[in-house]
Amino acid sequence: xxxxxxxxxxxxxxxxxxxxxxxxxxxxxxxxxxxxxxxxxxxxxxxxxxxxxxxxxxxxxxxxxxxxxxxxxxxxxxxxxxxxxxxxxxxxxxxxxxxxxxxxxxxxxxxxxxxxxxxxxxxxxxxxxxxxxxxxxxxxxxxxxxxxxxxxxxxxxxxxxxxxxxxxxxxxxxxxxxxxxxxxxxxxxxxxxxxxxxxxxxxxxxxxxxxxxxxxxxxxxxxxxxxxxxxxxxxxxxxxxxxxxxxxxxxxxxxxxxxxxxxxxxxxxxxxxxxxxxxxxxxxxxxxxxxxxxxxxxxxxxxxxxxxxxxxxxxxxxxxxxxxxxxxxxxxxxxxxxxxxxxxxxxxxxxxxxxxxxxxxxxxxxxxxxxxxxxxxxxxxxxxxxxxxxxxxxxxxxxxxxxxxxxxxxxxx
Numbered sequence: 001x002x003x004x005x006x007x008x009x010x011x012x013x014x015x016x017x018x019x020x021x022x023x024x025x026x027x028x029x030x031x032x033x034x035x036x037x038x039x040x041x042x043x044x045x046x047x048x049x050x051x052x053x054x055x056x057x058x059x060x061x062x063x064x065x066x067x068x069x070x071x072x073x074x075x076x077x078x079x080x081x082x083x084x085x086x087x088x089x090x091x092x093x094x095x096x097x098x099x100x101x102x103x104x105x106x107x108x109x110x111x112x113x114x115x116x117x118x119x120x121x122x123x124x125x126x127x128x129x130x131x132x133x134x135x136x137x138x139x140x141x142x143x144x145x146x147x148x149x150x151x152x153x154x155x156x157x158x159x160x161x162x163x164x165x166x167x168x169x170x171x172x173x174x175x176x177x178x179x180x181x182x183x184x185x186x187x188x189x190x191x192x193x194x195x196x197x198x199x200x201x202x203x204x205x206x207x208x209x210x211x212x213x214x215x216x217x218x219x220x221x222x223x224x225x226x227x228x229x230x231x232x233x234x235x236x237x238x239x240x241x242x243x244x245x246x247x248x249x250x251x252x253x254x255x256x257x258x259x260x261x262x263x264x265x266x267x268x269x270x271x272x273x274x275x276x277x278x279x280x281x282x283x284x285x286x287x288x289x290x291x292x293x294x295x296x297x298x299x300x301x302x303x304x305x306x307x308x309x310x311x312x313x314x315x316x317x318x319x320x321x322x323x324x325x326x327x328x329x330x331x332x333x334x335x336x337x338x339x340x341x342x343x344x345x346x347x348x349x350x351x352x353x354x355x356x357x358x359x360x361x362x363x364x365x366x367x368x369x370x371x372x373x374x375x376x377x378x379x380x381x382x383x384x385x386x387x388x389x390x391x392x393x394x395x396x397x398x399x400x401x402x403x404x405x406x407x408x409x410x411x412x413x
Contacts, residue, residue, distance in 0.1 A: 022238040028162030028200065028223035029053060029061050029130050036223065037070050039160065046076040046116065046124035046157075048109070048148045050084055050141075052132035052242045053162075061130055061162070066102050074104050075123040080131065080144040081110040082245045110140070114185065115147035118155060127152050129199070130162035132244045135169075136258040137178065137193050138186035138373050141244070145199055146188045149206055153216040161222045163200030163412070165237060167244075167254045170196050170230030170413065173404055174345040175258065176396040178375030187375050192400055193345050194258040197407065200224060205410045224412050233339050246318040247277040252336045259348025260334070265370025265380075266363065268355060269329050273312030273322030280310055281351065282331020284324060285362040291332055294354045298389070302341030308333035349379070350389040357386055
């Protein structure tokens with residue numbers, strides 16, 4: 001009887017949460033297919049998406065719409081960095097193709113064109129945007145969202161954003177605001193590195209804050225999620241984790257990414273070419289015991305560090321020609337112990353500060369790259385002067401406070 005009772009209890013919990021202990025979040029894509037299909041019925045759809053646009057039953061959004069019994073016609077597909085199927089490495093140009101199943105053209109938005117052109121949209125009368133973000137300003141899917149909104153506004157085409165969770169939650173906000181002089185594909189809008197918003201919220205922010213330029217406003221609708229809360233991390237959800245890009249391998253990687261991605265703007269390896277990119281940091285000239293000792297003085301919460309050695313290698317479709325390929329690197333391995341306490345941007349700034357002080361002759365900034373990632377050149381200038389990380393963090397606090405207040409009216413959850 002006890003065994004039967006336990007089985008019944010387990011079934012009851014699963015019916016509520018989807019998986020035992022998980023929160024049953026319904027994505028915008030699932031809501032579209034199950035509740036609001038009439039919203040797109042009879043439309044000629046252009047879909048901006050990638051491999052992450054999967055429904056709760058494992059079916060991709062494109063396939064679900066194509067196989068639908070409703071009057072839906074897909075006329076164009078658009079893929080971001082890493083391609084429609086997510087197999088291209090970071091920075092690799094993606095070519096235009098034809099989708100094998102639908103026989104619809106796939107236009108790359110990470111090659112010659114970053115924005116859907118008038119020609120690409122000639123047979124489209126509604127755009128749909130659906131892909132999983134990583135939660136950082138320099139993650140390029142945000143730029144693809146921006147250009148999709150801009151193209152929709154320029155061509156008088158309505159756009160529907162199907163919302164998905166911010167995997168690192170909707171509370172943590174930190175980092176310098178991107179300055180106008182550093183507008184780029186890794187910094188398309190003036191928000192902090194960790195913005196704490198979903199793509200649906202960001203779409204409304206971009207549209208209503210007049211960020212599209214030339215007084216443009218898209219005819220925008222957002223299909224909200226159901227049951228998502230700002231304090232949820234992705235592992236708290238019933239949803240399947242799908243790597244949003246080849247090097248964001250798991251939630252722990254995503255948690256550190258807003259801070260350790262800044263390492264890309266230096267001559268230190270950020271761990272590409274290893275099993276734990278953005279969690280493994282090092283270079284041939286680093287002495288791990290020195291680095292660990294220096295970092296522990298900051299008493300960062302939610303993280304632990306251990307000495308590490310690694311040899312970056314070429315990994316097809318994941319990391320081609322990583323820094324120090326084939327060379328023994330030494331440094332640290334980072335573990336997340338409490339996600340609610342991780343402050344990745346502060347950690348990233350402190351890490352670079354320590355590296356600059358410990359190895360002044362060997363450490364180098366890739367100045368343009370670092371400034372584009374940080375969004376504000378004063379961060380690098382302060383690091384070069386060995387200004388303390390605490391003072392650097394305070395230097396952008398005023399602008400960050402203004403952003404926090406401004407973003408409040410765009411929060412959907």
